[in-house]
Amino acid sequence: MNKEISPGYVFKYAALAESLYNSLSDDPFYIALLKPLAGEAAKKTALLKYLDYSMQEATQYGRLFIPDGDPNGVSIWARPMDESAETAKKLAKKSFIRQNIGKHSLHIYDLINAFMADKVQQSIPDDAWYLSILGVNPARQGQGLGSALVRGVLQDTDRLMKPTYLETFNPKSLPFYQRLGYEIIAKVDEPNTNASYWVLMRKPVSSLLA
Numbered sequence: 001m002n003k004e005i006s007p008g009y010v011f012k013y014a015a016l017a018e019s020l021y022n023s024l025s026d027d028p029f030y031i032a033l034l035k036p037l038a039g040e041a042a043k044k045t046a047l048l049k050y051l052d053y054s055m056q057e058a059t060q061y062g063r064l065f066i067p068d069g070d071p072n073g074v075s076i077w078a079r080p081m082d083e084s085a086e087t088a089k090k091l092a093k094k095s096f097i098r099q100n101i102g103k104h105s106l107h108i109y110d111l112i113n114a115f116m117a118d119k120v121q122q123s124i125p126d127d128a129w130y131l132s133i134l135g136v137n138p139a140r141q142g143q144g145l146g147s148a149l150v151r152g153v154l155q156d157t158d159r160l161m162k163p164t165y166l167e168t169f170n171p172k173s174l175p176f177y178q179r180l181g182y183e184i185i186a187k188v189d190e191p192n193t194n195a196s197y198w199v200l201m202r203k204p205v206s207s208l209l210a
Contacts, residue, residue, distance in 0.1 A: 009053075016071055019071060019135060023138060024135050027169055029112060033112075035105075046100065051133070053093075057089065057093065062077045062078040062079050070145070072140040074133075074149065076131075076133040077131055094109075116197075119199065120186075123186065124201060128162065129153070129165075130165055134150065147176075154181075158205050160204070164201070165185075167199050169197045171196075183202070184198055
């Protein structure tokens with residue numbers, strides 16, 4: 001079992017990471033990523049770090065949307081970047097995973113990421129924004145916070161006339177995204193998680209038509 005967990009990580013969004021953990025810990029991607037780790041405590045610590053890092057990463061390379069500082073939910077977006085910025089982002093992410101989750105988890109991450117990236121290469125426009133992570137504390141679900149977390153950024157992508165896309169392993173979330181204007185463009189069986197996921201895309205809506 002992999003025990004390569006670094007104790008020196010500094011959290012910046014601890015409360016939000018906890019909300020995301022409560023919302024997403026049963027996602028097949030995270031289950032596969034954490035499989036090499038021994039014990040639930042180690043897995044939780046690693047996932048909290050991963051989620052916190054993803055938020056910090058978004059502030060530098062994408063968009064982190066937190067409505068009015070509410071610690072119960074967040075949406076994390078990636079924006080198109082030039083090649084040098086994309087390379088720097090990928091190298092930093094891999095370094096984080098290796099140091100804080102372990103080399104075996106990094107191998108799993110690389111396998112899943114490469115598989116999923118290949119599946120959208122031909123179907124998603126290069127200028128599309130990517131909804132990487134969306135999570136709402138279970139105690140606040142069903143109250144409109146999830147929609148607000150997405151709409152808060154869609155108003156900007158619509159203004160910029162940019163498409164957006166996402167991938168989800170949760171079939172129950174499909175109607176939620178469809179109500180926001182997303183369309184299913186593919187269902188894919190992912191071999192490393194032994195689970196199916198869906199790719200959804202939303203074309204921008206002109207303010208003249210909204």
